[in-house]
Amino acid sequence: MQRYFYKQPLATGMTVELDAAVQKHAVQVLRMQAGGQFELADSEAHAYVVSITNVKPLTVTVGADITKPVELPLAVTIVCGIAKAQKAELVTQKATELGVSRIIFANSQWGTARWQPSKADRKLERLQLIARGAAEQSHRNVVPTVEFMANLTDAAQLQADQLLVAYEESAKEGEAAQLLQSVRAARHDLVVVFGPEGGIAPEELAQLTAAGYKAAGLGPRILRTETAPLYLLSAVSALTELGKDE
Amino acid sequence: MQRYFYKQPLATGMTVELDAAVQKHAVQVLRMQAGGQFELADSEAHAYVVSITNVKPLTVTVGADITKPVELPLAVTIVCGIAKAQKAELVTQKATELGVSRIIFANSQWGTARWQPSKADRKLERLQLIARGAAEQSHRNVVPTVEFMANLTDAAQLQADQLLVAYEESAKEGEAAQLLQSVRAARHDLVVVFGPEGGIAPEELAQLTAAGYKAAGLGPRILRTETAPLYLLSAVSALTELGKDE
Numbered sequence: 178m179q180r181y182f183y184k185q186p187l188a189t190g191m192t193v194e195l196d197a198a199v200q201k202h203a204v205q206v207l208r209m210q211a212g213g214q215f216e217l218a219d220s221e222a223h224a225y226v227v228s229i230t231n232v233k234p235l236t237v238t239v240g241a242d243i244t245k246p247v248e249l250p251l252a253v254t255i256v257c258g259i260a261k262a263q264k265a266e267l268v269t270q271k272a273t274e275l276g277v278s279r280i281i282f283a284n285s286q287w288g289t290a291r292w293q294p295s296k297a298d299r300k301l302e303r304l305q306l307i308a309r310g311a312a313e314q315s316h317r318n319v320v321p322t323v324e325f326m327a328n329l330t331d332a333a334q335l336q337a338d339q340l341l342v343a344y345e346e347s348a349k350e351g352e353a354a355q356l357l358q359s360v361r362a363a364r365h366d367l368v369v370v371f372g373p374e375g376g377i378a379p380e381e382l383a384q385l386t387a388a389g390y391k392a393a394g395l396g397p398r399i400l401r402t403e404t405a406p407l408y409l410l411s412a413v414s415a416l417t418e419l420g421k422d423e
Numbered sequence: 424m425q426r427y428f429y430k431q432p433l434a435t436g437m438t439v440e441l442d443a444a445v446q447k448h449a450v451q452v453l454r455m456q457a458g459g460q461f462e463l464a465d466s467e468a469h470a471y472v473v474s475i476t477n478v479k480p481l482t483v484t485v486g487a488d489i490t491k492p493v494e495l496p497l498a499v500t501i502v503c504g505i506a507k508a509q510k511a512e513l514v515t516q517k518a519t520e521l522g523v524s525r526i527i528f529a530n531s532q533w534g535t536a537r538w539q540p541s542k543a544d545r546k547l548e549r550l551q552l553i554a555r556g557a558a559e560q561s562h563r564n565v566v567p568t569v570e571f572m573a574n575l576t577d578a579a580q581l582q583a584d585q586l587l588v589a590y591e592e593s594a595k596e597g598e599a600a601q602l603l604q605s606v607r608a609a610r611h612d613l614v615v616v617f618g619p620e621g622g623i624a625p626e627e628l629a630q631l632t633a634a635g636y637k638a639a640g641l642g643p644r645i646l647r648t649e650t651a652p653l654y655l656l657s658a659v660s661a662l663t664e665l666g667k668d669e
Contacts, residue, residue, distance in 0.1 A: 246643065274644060275650070315645045315646065316645050317644065356661075396522075398562065399562050401561075404517055407517070411657030411661070412660070414658070415657070416665075418642050
């Protein structure tokens with residue numbers, strides 16, 4: 178069933194009016210009619226089945242709570258060195274499907290592309306829409322936030338149970354245990370910094386490690402900058418979500 | 424260091440001439456000269472440092488064996504329902520980075536796109552080049568093969584220690600342990616079938632399960648058809664490669 182998001186808390190029995198973007202997609206694109214149903218996830222990460230009572234404006238009655246535990250057990254923030262436009266879109270869409278909580282794109286010393294801070298808002302607006310679409314499609318309970326950081330090393334200010342910086346040299350040296358250790362040690366949240374295509378500069382790495390970041394390899398193969406966060410999120414899922422039924 | 428592939432076995436001390444594609448990239452694109460070095464992986468999954476003795480034709484002397492264990496401990500075959508062109512390219516590139524052994528694209532009942540068998544060879548040729556480029560870039564020791572299957576259910580003929588079919592309904596029902604169990608049980612190889620965007624038809628699923636395939640969820644979120652194999656390969660890596668240093 179189609180899922181949308183709503184910016185306030187919901188409860189069974191409420192009647193609410195949806196915004197123009199949802200109205201357009203549900204009524205014009207999917208041709209839903211009065212009596213039709215879809216899923217609506219609210220600002221508290223609860224999801225409900227809703228029934229359409231009116232199509233213009235699009236109005237629904239909130240039915241049963243159908244919330245399922247589809248969010249990663251760890252809230253993962255990824256900080257990504259800026260890559261070219263299409264790659265930022267790919268990372269945003271795929272990381273959302275794979276359960277990310279927060280995506281931060283950051284200018285960095287060796288990056289092959291940069292965002293002018295004055296243009297960041299427009300880029301973020303577009304990426305936030307992509308995140309929303311991907312969250313709807315993958316039936317997430319929350320939409321990840323997409324943010325901009327003027328410098329990759331501003332990540333030194335971030336707080337979390339575990340702070341990691343993905344470092345290719347660690348992978349080359351065969352270091353394979355840090356990621357596993359950090360995922361096991363993190364109780365609530367994890368921040369992982371990924372360099373741009375050009376790599377992380379030694380000064381940047383030094384500043385991050387001085388702030389408590391640990392360098393971690395992501396397996397023995399060298400991953401492209403846009404593939405690394407997708408590996409990380411899948412690995413966190415595999416290590417925390419897959420054994421639950423046993 | 425740049426890596427290329429060579430179709431015969433190599434050994435330290437040999438002198439070999441490389442094909443036109445490597446010559447073009449190394450000499451024209453990267454402007455390498457006599458005395459320059461690069462890495463060459465051979466048909467036996469061994470990698471060597473080589474030194475250029477002549478640029479036209481591109482001739483090298485084979486130096487030290489620098490083979491590292493960068494291949495996944497399990498040989499993973501992915502069978503993917505055909506998606507639109509760009510998605511097949513994305514899957515080929517990313518799956519290669521993430522360690523796949525063999526990629527098979529297959530027409531299926533509910534697929535939104537199909538390959539005409541007469542045109543499959545040309546498509547495979549292009550995808551095989553993408554796999555080669557990605558294997559060079561990620562410093563793999565082997566280039567995965569890219570193949571075509573006229574019907575997804577022909578996967579019933581494949582042999583491996585463990586046979587899985589990624590099934591969205593399993594994910595929805597909260598089934599999370601089959602993938603973990605199969606990765607643990609597989610000694611050498613694993614085949615995983617992924618439906619197309621339209622999903623796997625019940626008859627297809629029945630034929631595969633009759634042939635020994637087990638339905639497996641890939642975590643609790645619903646993944647797009649091109650994201651699912653990337654999750655699978657990352658999960659196999661996380662479950663088999665990350666704890667090695669401990």
